[in-house]
Amino acid sequence: MPDRGIAILGYGSLIWDLDSLAPHVEGAWRMAAGPALPMEFSRISKKRRMGLVVCLDPEHGAPCPTHAIRSARQDIAEAAQDLARREHAPLSRIGSVCMKTGRRNGRLPEITARISQWCRQAGWAGAVWADLDPNFHTVTGADFTLPRALAYLQQLDGASLEEAVRYIALAPAATDTPLRRALAGTSWWRAACAARGLPVGGR
Secondary structure, eight states, X not given: OOOOOEEEEEOSGGGTOOGGGGGGEEEEEETTOSOEEEEEEEEEETTTTTEEXXXXXXXXXXXEEOEEEEESOSSHHHHHHHHHHHHTOOGGGEEEEEXXXXXXXXXXXXXXXXXXXXXXXXXXXXXXXXXXXXXXXXXXXSOOOHHHHHHHHHHOOHHHHHHHHHHHHHSOTTOOOHHHHHHHTXXXXXXXXXXXXXXXXXO
């Protein structure tokens, strides 16, 4: 199988907002071409004005397809640095696997193993991905549950609420997590999306 280069895996806002990563990728997103990984909107993000964002969360999440785009870099470290800049994250929170060296970096061994297997099967030389951790408990002092996450979103206002609704609404439809399904069943969420001209279940 030919070497496809280094894949950048995405599953949240990266799909519709490459931002600083745009000059460092080639071609278009290969939607749903990446491995299925456990995801949930269980991270509170300062970058997103304290809204909930999606992250890899085996405890609370559900398997959802990831999407792949080719990095313009030939070096896995450079590809990781590009993604770290876009995510405003330390390199320690960017996962990576390199098929040539066998080196794996990531906070979840089962995730890095799954991505390594996918690279081998799909012919990629390696992959990088955002490996930010769920922090709902750290920020709020309460364990993440669907009712608490909904209550958290409903108490947001102003720019924080605008960004929270926009982020979740614009995430890929394939990012079909338990919270997203719960939100779609509430009149509050449907009204919030309708008022902003946003899709209820993703784009």
